[in-house]
Amino acid sequence: MAESVSSSHRFDPTILREYDVRGIVGSTLHAADAHALGHAFGTIVAEGGGRRVAVGRDGRISSPEIAAATIEGLRAAGIDVLDVGGCPTPALYFAVHHLAADGGIMITGSHNPPDYNGFKMMLGTAPFFGADIQRLGEIAGTGSFATGQGAVEAAPVLDAYVARLLRDHRPGRALSVVWDCGNGATGPVITALAEALPGTHKVLYPEVDGTFPNHHPDPTVPETLEGLRAAVADAGADLGIAFDGDGDRIGVIDETGRVIWGDQLVAIYATEILAAQPGATVIADVKASQVLFDRIAELGGVPLMWRTGHSLIKTKMAETGAPLAGEMSGHLFFKDRYYGFDDAPYAAVRLLALIGASDRPVSAWRDDLPTVLNTPELRFPCAEERKFGAIAEVKAALDGRTDVSVNDIDGVRVSSEDGWWLLRASNTQDVLVARCEAQSAVALERLKDQVRDAVRAVGLDVPDF
Numbered sequence: 001m002a003e004s005v006s007s008s009h010r011f012d013p014t015i016l017r018e019y020d021v022r023g024i025v026g027s028t029l030h031a032a033d034a035h036a037l038g039h040a041f042g043t044i045v046a047e048g049g050g051r052r053v054a055v056g057r058d059g060r061i062s063s064p065e066i067a068a069a070t071i072e073g074l075r076a077a078g079i080d081v082l083d084v085g086g087c088p089t090p091a092l093y094f095a096v097h098h099l100a101a102d103g104g105i106m107i108t109g110s111h112n113p114p115d116y117n118g119f120k121m122m123l124g125t126a127p128f129f130g131a132d133i134q135r136l137g138e139i140a141g142t143g144s145f146a147t148g149q150g151a152v153e154a155a156p157v158l159d160a161y162v163a164r165l166l167r168d169h170r171p172g173r174a175l176s177v178v179w180d181c182g183n184g185a186t187g188p189v190i191t192a193l194a195e196a197l198p199g200t201h202k203v204l205y206p207e208v209d210g211t212f213p214n215h216h217p218d219p220t221v222p223e224t225l226e227g228l229r230a231a232v233a234d235a236g237a238d239l240g241i242a243f244d245g246d247g248d249r250i251g252v253i254d255e256t257g258r259v260i261w262g263d264q265l266v267a268i269y270a271t272e273i274l275a276a277q278p279g280a281t282v283i284a285d286v287k288a289s290q291v292l293f294d295r296i297a298e299l300g301g302v303p304l305m306w307r308t309g310h311s312l313i314k315t316k317m318a319e320t321g322a323p324l325a326g327e328m329s330g331h332l333f334f335k336d337r338y339y340g341f342d343d344a345p346y347a348a349v350r351l352l353a354l355i356g357a358s359d360r361p362v363s364a365w366r367d368d369l370p371t372v373l374n375t376p377e378l379r380f381p382c383a384e385e386r387k388f389g390a391i392a393e394v395k396a397a398l399d400g401r402t403d404v405s406v407n408d409i410d411g412v413r414v415s416s417e418d419g420w421w422l423l424r425a426s427n428t429q430d431v432l433v434a435r436c437e438a439q440s441a442v443a444l445e446r447l448k449d450q451v452r453d454a455v456r457a458v459g460l461d462v463p464d465f
């Protein structure tokens with residue numbers, strides 16, 4: 001496999017993110033970018049002696065064209081392509097393990113609006129992010145591509161993936177479950193799971209449709225869960241489970257209609273995992289509630305706060321040997337009995353097994369956690385080229401303050417007697433993300449005022465919240 005300097009290609013600088021590549025189709029992301037990315041990624045795989053890369057795609061309208069261009073780019077580097085076809089992102093991750101591939105590329109816009117698309121990548125079975133993603137731009141910019149002629153073969157894995165998910169379900173009481181696929185890529189998988197699992201199941205919007213005609217699939221936005229909440233109430237179901245567009249994030253509604261957020265789910269899973277592995281590390285991102293970190297310690301585990309981002313969390317899990325990790329956004333990671341990547345259908349199966357093994361309703365598991373007052377994720381529009389500088393300005397303004405403590409592992413998490421507030425730059429959207437948590441309503445308002453002041457100080461508009 002030779003390496004040569006051929007036609008160079010320059011990506012729009014906004015699409016090369018920290019842990020994936022993502023842009024607006026027809027504006028910052030085109031088929032030519034997909035071809036160059038495939039060629040550059042194939043070059044890196046070939047450098048390491050790899051030969052085979054699995055490629056999957058979500059249900060967005062642009063995904064078939066983007067996937068086809070990516071596959072041709074890989075083949076131009078001499079890489080053989082295992083075409084997984086349409087699937088959720090975790091099924092592509094599974095395919096890399098199941099097919100013993102040397103890497104994987106998932107074509108997905110994740111939870112972004114329908115006109116977005118992008119790429120999540122694995123090199124071997126490890127996440128591909130940070131400097132590796134920047135190197136794609138360097139290879140393409142200089143035209144230093146490997147050359148060859150790879151083959152392509154169809155490699156469907158959904159049946160094997162569903163079988164693997166079901167392997168970790170444990171017999172228990174039959175549950176009534178409502179599933180909301182949101183017309184995302186999970187539809188075929190959840191339909192198959194619902195047919196195989198015990199209990200009563202209703203699947204909402206399983207048809208894969210990249211226009212998302214019923215609601216946008218983003219379970220971190222409470223409004224997207226209203227239909228699921230109503231369906232749970234109508235069915236008298238034990239719980240409802242929702243997914244984002246590519247199936248690596250989960251949302252849960254208990255039988256009373258309350259949302260169980262990602263950090264609360266980690267606390268629930270930790271009861272089982274830390275009972276079996278006392279002293280184990282459990283990782284959560286900087287957006288997670290202090291309640292979670294305290295609960296991990298109470299259960300005999302070692303809580304570790306880390307940076308937000310699926311690739312960053314997976315890398316930290318591998319470094320620490322943590323059996324469980326999670327993000328407020330609903331990315332949940334199991335190394336316990338599984339592969340360590342974020343997989344919402346798998347997290348759903350584990351939750352059903354845990355709840356089914358007890359005689360307690362889902363709400364009781366949530367009620368085990370102390371009650372605090374907090375905001376959901378708050379998003380403030382901020383230009384891509386501005387957002388990281390804005391956070392640096394906020395941090396500089398906090399330097400020298402003696403009335404607060406500042407954790408700057410990812411943005412700024414500012415703790416005081418009132419509780420804590422967070423402001424960080426999103427790695428996937430042109431926004432700043434905030435969250436606040438306090439013990440009382442009065443304290444929460446004081447924290448929200450501090451966030452408002454910080455956001456205004458860097459020149460951004462502050463909507464009501």
